[in-house]
Amino acid sequence: MSEGPEVRRAADKIAEAILGRSVADLQCKFITSILKEKIIGSTVLSVDTYGKNIIIHFSSNVYLRNHMMMWGKWRIYSRTEYDSGKAKPPIRVKWKKDLNNNKLANVSNKIENVAVLSDTDLITNVQNDPRTRLALITDTHVIVQFNGPILQFSEDNPLQHESITRLGPDALKPGFDIKEAKKRLKERIEMKLVDLLLDQTFVAGIGNKYKSEILFLLKVWPFRLAKDLSLSEQEKLFQKIRGVLKTGYLNAGRTRPQQHGENGKWNFRHWVFRRAGRPCWICDTPIIMDRHSSSRVTFWCPCCQQ
Ligand SMILES: [Zn+2]
Incomplete structure (x- = not known):
């Protein structure tokens, strides 16, 4: 990813x-x-x-x-x-059958179902x-x-x-052009927020992980239409886009600050992403994973994001 x-x-x-x-x-x-x-x-x-x-x-x-x-x-x-x-080349992962639904396990939420190939299957020299x-x-x-x-x-x-x-402004660039991003937002006002954030012609660089994290920190229902954002929510959206991407860049992809005594394991690194069923860090409500309301899976908190 x-x-x-x-x-x-x-x-x-x-x-x-x-x-x-x-x-x-x-x-x-x-x-x-x-x-x-x-x-x-x-x-x-x-x-x-x-x-x-x-x-x-x-x-x-x-x-x-x-x-x-x-x-x-x-x-x-x-x-x-x-x-x-x-x-050595990067380890290859193979997809395991998910016995519950007979589909290939998706690495985004079934990480425990992914197995690496056995030693004999691994190529040890990158040149081969x-x-x-x-x-x-x-x-x-x-x-x-x-x-x-x-x-x-x-x-x-x-x-x-x-x-x-054709891409939108890059939020990681020092001169992130918010004026241009606002113009592009107006042109995409009928889109759901989850789809808008993945649209690289709106703002470049946001992928599925950052999408869920940005919308959690914005505290909005992810499937709202862009036109339903108030002006202050729009301002906050751009702040969050910039802030969350920068946090991820500076912290090796981690979007949630490390708390005292916590380790750096995957489960602690994000607010909602790949945390389906786990308690929200803010309100303890189980995080939802929604695969049906947009083209890509979305993780969100039904209590914090209303
Ligand atoms: Zn919550």
């Missing part, structure tokens, strides 16, 4: 490994030989994000845009580790992993993209492509 804050944290790690470094080699099936030749030997000038996109700019004026969708992952290895064949889509090699590090469905190389700046320009 890659939402704006997680994508930006991944970009930070990529930048730490390759920014300013020269590209020694690049392995990818989705690049023309001309662009590949241009990238090899060039320097990484910047690693930026917009919403859920990562944009890498090379000194040869070639750009890479990556969007991980739901299943992409980046991993960073030292060159020594990679060359020695000891660089068929999920690898890109390996970008410098003299010190290798960054590897797994499963990433969008790896777009171009000589035009992706920030000027329609894939990015």
